[in-house]
Amino acid sequence: MVLVLALGDLHIPHRAPDLPAKFKSMLVPGKIQHVICTGNLCIKEVHEYLKTVCPDLHITRGEYDEDSRYPDTKTLTIGQFKLGVCHGHQVIPWGDLDSLAMLQRQLDVDILVTGHTHQFTAYKHEAGVVINPGSATGAFSSITYDVNPSFVLMDIDGLRVVVYVYELIDGEVKVDKIDFKKTTTPTNLPH
């Protein structure tokens, strides 16, 4: 059982002052093995905070990030899964699942974690799963109205990943979960 935290689009301090207190109390150091951040932190204090939650931190660049050295995309392997990360402002149309599926094929990953829309989604398609953890602070978005703070926790166990989404609605944390199973890779098509 490997726990992976996925979050992003915090937009601190431009659009939000801090993570919700209820989220902060849940993100206890030592419990999570990997952190994936889609970008738009935006300042280094947030980076440092995330490092305290878990030192294995993977961040991609959002268009408002103070640190321009974060990469545009990142791939990593956790257990049996290949994960890809990209903020998503580079994929047009924004939030378009088919276009994101193309990126997923390009990165050749089972799970693509992306952000920018501040809207939680978990979408299964032919090449794998696209997960958008939303905005961890509920930051304003031109794309999504009425953003609730949310983040995702993935529990990777063998060929199975359970995606838990935590959403702060009216002051209460609501949890939902989705199961994904990875099929074994099919043989290459002749060409």
Next chain:
Amino acid sequence: MMISNGIEDEEKWLAEGIAGIQHNAFYLHRALDSNNLREALKYSAQLLSELRTSRLSPHKYYELCKVLHMRAFDELRRLEIFFKEEDRHGCPVIDLYELVQHAGNILPRLYLLCTVGSVYIKSKEAPAKDILRDLVEMCRAVQHPVRGLFLRSYLAQVSRDKLPDIGSEYEGEGDTVMDAVEFVLQNFTEMNKLWVRMQHQGPHREKEKLEKERNELRDLVGKNLHVLSQIEGIDLEMYRDTVLPSVLEQIVNCKDELAQYYLMDCIIQVFPDEYHLQTLETLLSACPQLQPTVDLKTVLSQLMERLSNYASLNPELLPEFLQVEAFSKLSNAIGKVMEAQVDMPVVGAISLYVSLLTFTLRVHPDRLDYVDQVLGACVKILSGKPKLEDSKATKQVVALLSAPLDKYDDIVTALTLSNYPRVMDHLDAGTNKVMAMVIIRSIMKNKSWVSTSDKVEVLFELIKGLIKDLEGISTDELDEEDFNEEQNSVACLMHMLYNDEPEEMLKIICTVWKHVMSGGPKRLPFTVPSLVFSALKLVRRLQGQDGDVGGEEVPATPKKIFQLLNQIIETLSVVPAPELALRLYLQCAEAANDCDLEPVAYDFFTQSFVLYEEEVADSKAQVTAIHLIIGTLQRVNVFGVENRDTLTHKATGYSAKLLKKPDQCRAVYACSHLFWVDDQDGIKDGERVLLCLKRSLRIANAAQQMTNVTRGSSGPVTLFVEILNKYLYFFEKGNPQITASVIQGLIELIKTEMQSDNAVVNPVSDAFFTSTLRYIQFQKEKGGAMGEKYDSIKLGG
């Protein structure tokens, strides 16, 4: 040489004294063992004579006395036991009392008398009060300060458990608590006089040493007050009418700084808080009568702290505090102290008021007028003086200003104290900023909302040290990390300024802008984004509402806010921060689109394009910027054909002119989405889409050829695969211009490229192509309409 000899000598005499005691103690023991009264008296008198020594200089004497004293007391205890056991010596106590008065020298005589007296009282053969009175009077015979102190201390010790207190066995006809009180008071008074007199004992140059020694003996005097506090028979009335006035009289009259300070402190520590509250006036009225050098501020602070704790632990007693008018009494007392001690350093004065403020916040938290009063008093102290330089004093002022913040969870309460900003004005620029950060932190921690423009005004005045350059500090001198932290705090703070009412919210935004606009190029990149998003949130709230209500002008309309936003973002040009401004303009453009304001949206796009053309030079920045432009433009639907054409044409133009060919290629195929929006009334121009895709294909080809030329091998087919995916996208959406054969052609093209002579094996692009083909296969196998579409595309071979 002489001095060291002196010390050596004294050590020798000290040793001799101890030896003398031990010698006599040995014989005393023997006498006691054989119940020989006469011998016991003789040797005990000799033993006690060691305390008579005058061979030592005064400052050494006390040391000697202390050592001998402790040893001698052991022996006296044994003696007391002996005296008590009449059967051992056959002498009735009343006779003993006579007998010991024949001892040759006065000091041993009185020690023995006290010892016997103690036994006498215990025997109850005479009223306790008579014996006590006798003893306390007789001790007057010893006027030597140190010896007298120790003697009386011994008296206090042996009499302690024999006072006619209520419920004690020594209480009876004519023996009352009052007698006990009088005895202790008298002993206390005499001891204090002796103690005060000590300072005149030695040569003037040794004054410091004398003071040190005096300090070490102070507990002997203070013990009496402790004894008084333990007498159960003393009730509030007796304390108020007899005990306190007598003690205070002695304190005032002795006119000794050391004694006064110590004893005032003693009173406060030793007697119950309840008494202090009820005798507050009396206690405080003694203060101005004390020597001017007495550290009254510490005394008063102690008092206030005790009363504060008392109030905290017993909240039900708060009405009593009001009843005795504790606040005004304390406040007046402090005022008098300030008047009397004109030279009190600022740090002392402020710390005194910090204590008063703490008291006020604990006891009268609802009385904001009291709190403001205290702050006002501090303003007076600070006025007329130059800005504080003393770091201790500034720490005190910060403590003063932080206290209300800690107490009142709602920062707004503190903001209403009229003297609060006035105190802050007296801080130097650096401390002002420290305090401003304290205020912001308090707001963020307590999550207190500031909800009117008036309060925002006050708040931003208070934190002005962070908002702009105050005199004395220029931005260049600041540590970068500290500066960033400050500005980020201000940015976060803006999210706590909120009102449900759009009118008021707009006023808040305007107030903030008014303060923040003069922050200068270093601060604007931090403050502008926060403010812009605050404003955009307001716009969104107003979106649903109509601007004109029945023809009346409504102050808060999206249009007005967009005008303000324009002004705000424009100021970023002084930084300069073109990339940030570009992003913000695009945000506004999208918001204007959502409000159906075509000209406003167009204007914002224009501004962002101008920045792109003129200010964004870095190629990497250009790529991001162009994607943001295309992404935003793709989403807006407010434009008429002409405007839309102008903007899309420009965007496509920029895309084709990016520096690197791959970037060009990607930007151009991204532009294809500008001509196909998947909404029901979205634009769907299949031809223009195809044009874009073909153009990007040409660029990809050119890139491939260039790589052939420059590197001798062809580059990866990644771009082609990306474009293929885009073709598939529009194919599925039903763009009639994109047919199965077009797709087939592209697939073949890629295969050819991959198999060509100078092809370099690239696993990444290979995998990409493979998964794309797999996708096609998947769609074919779907069946239904999709399967039909894909049917004619052949993958095999």
